[in-house]
Amino acid sequence: MPPLLLLLTFLLPPEAGTEEIIGGHEAKPHSRPYMALVLFTSGEKRSCGGVLVQEGFVLTAAHCEGSSMTVILGAHNIKELEKTQQVIRVRKAIPHPDYDPDTLSQDIMLLQLEIEAKLTRAVQPLRLLGNVTQVNPGDKCLVAGWGQMSPSGTSASKLQEVVLTVQNELKCKSAFRVYSAITEICVGDPRNTKSCFKGDSGSPLVCNNVVQGIFSSGKDDGVPPGVFAKVSYFLPWIKRTMKHF
Structure with missing residues (x-):
């Protein structure tokens, strides 16, 4: 299937329940060349974000697994056929062995x-990197993705980005039923409206050009903070898995 038709097949209306950026702005075209759009079927056609971490591997959220999985790299405007786009099928989805779909841990x-x-x-x-350094409350990091720019708005066709502030773990412990400071990072200042929302699941939290987190979940109303899987904790598993396959 031509890339444009494939993209249009998977584009979702705002109500489809995917995570997306709120309060951001359009990224400079192709300034985030690591960004991936992950397309899959899980009851319905869905999409997530992801990050290319090696020529043959994309890192994303485990809850983005489904059938007919495809990754699109080199995209800026996902509603246009861009010469920069590479559409590649997924050979194998490898969720973390301890992933819990009920708690999203x-x-x-x-x-x-x-x-x-x-x-x-x-x-x-x-x-x-060999050792991903820890992030601390107050650190400012970038997240990018395609989608809704407000809880009730329409999805963006062009890549959006937003700078978010890492929060104290207590902000997420009070906002979510289950939260682990060991395996997760709390991100997004509750005093403003900038956040990841529905469609950006799997998108990377990038701090000083290092992947520090993978967006996992947020609140239903889109109000920050949100929860990111902590890449530094999972780094041994990530490197071991890529070497094995």
């Missing part, structure tokens, strides 16, 4: 691609 997954991505100006991995 350990909500992280590697996608092995059928063919390795061709590295271009618009497609570049955000490689994992």
Whole structure:
């Protein structure tokens, strides 16, 4: 199927229940060449974000697993056929073995691609460092994604980005039924409206050009904070898994 038709097949209306950026702005085209759009079927056609961490692997959220999984790299406007886009099927989805779909704990997954991505100006991995340093409350990090720009608004066709502030773990412990400071990061100032929302599940939290988190969940009304899987905790599993496959 041509890339444009594939994209249009998977584009979702605002009410479809995907996580997206609120309070952000359009990113400079292809300035985030590590960004991936993950398309899949789970009862209905859905999409998530992701990050290319190696030519053959994309890191995303475990709850983004489904059938007919495809990754699109090098995209800015997902409603147009861009020469920069690479559409690659997923060979194997590898969720963390301790992922719990009921609580969304350990909500992280590697996608092995059928063919390795061709590295271009618009497609570049955000490689994992040997030791990912910890983030601290007050640190400002970037998240990018495609989708709704307000809880009741329409989905954006062009990549949006937003700068979010890491929060004290108590903010998430009071906002969510289950939260672990060991495996998760609390992100987004409750005093403003900037946040990830429905469609950005799986999108990376990037701090000083390092992948620190993978967006897992937020509140139904889109009010921050949100919860990200802590990449530093999962780094041994990520590296071991990529080496094995």
